[in-house]
Amino acid sequence: MPYVDGFILAVPKANLERYKDMARVAGAVWMENGALSYVECLADDVPYGELTSFPRAVQAKEEETVIFSWITYESRARRDEINARVMKDERFSGDEWTQVFDGKRMIFGGFEPFLTL
Numbered sequence: 001m002p003y004v005d006g007f008i009l010a011v012p013k014a015n016l017e018r019y020k021d022m023a024r025v026a027g028a029v030w031m032e033n034g035a036l037s038y039v040e041c042l043a044d045d046v047p048y049g050e051l052t053s054f055p056r057a058v059q060a061k062e063e064e065t066v067i068f069s070w071i072t073y074e075s076r077a078r079r080d081e082i083n084a085r086v087m088k089d090e091r092f093s094g095d096e097w098t099q100v101f102d103g104k105r106m107i108f109g110g111f112e113p114f115l116t117l
Contacts, residue, residue: 001112001113001114001116002036002072002073002074002075002113003072003073003074003075003076003078003079003110003111003112003113004070004071004072004073004110004111004112004113005070005071005073005079005083005108005109005110005111006068006069006070006108006109006110006111007067007068007069007070007106007107007108008054008057008058008066008067008068008069008106008107008108009058009066009067009101009102009103009105009106009107010055010058010059010060010061010064010065010066010067010101010102010105011064011065011066011067011100011101012063012064012100012101013063013064013065014063015099015100015101016042016065018096018100019067019100019101020040022096022097022100023040023069025091026038026092027040029086029089029091029092030071030082030086033082033085033086033089034073034074034078034081034082035071035072035073035082036072036073036074037070037071037072038069038071039069039070039071040067040069041067041068041069042065042067043055043065043066043067043068046066048060054066054068057107058105058106058107059105067101076110076112079110
């Protein structure tokens with residue numbers, strides 16, 4: 001089974017088109033370096049829960065929307081190799097990557113699937 005990196009983040013609605021442009025670049029970089037898939041999803045039916053929810057998890061504000069994304073790899077070892085190359089890619093240089101959303105509120109992690117149907 002492939003290895004999965006998952007991400008949840010809040011993006012200001014005013015920056016959504018800039019984020020989508022950045023995601024296209026990021027997706028190309030990951031795919032060129034060997035990722036199996038790269039998926040970005042825009043919140044559609046994600047209510048603000050009383051105790052927990054996607055918006056609460058990233059402290060989304062009224063003027064923000066939630067992005068849920070994932071990248072798949074052949075294995076964790078391959079993920080580590082690919083991410084090392086991705087982080088050195090010149091397309092990730094520049095301040096625009098830090099101005100579109102608050103990375104401090106992004107949730108991310110690597111996951112080992114145990115069931116695929």
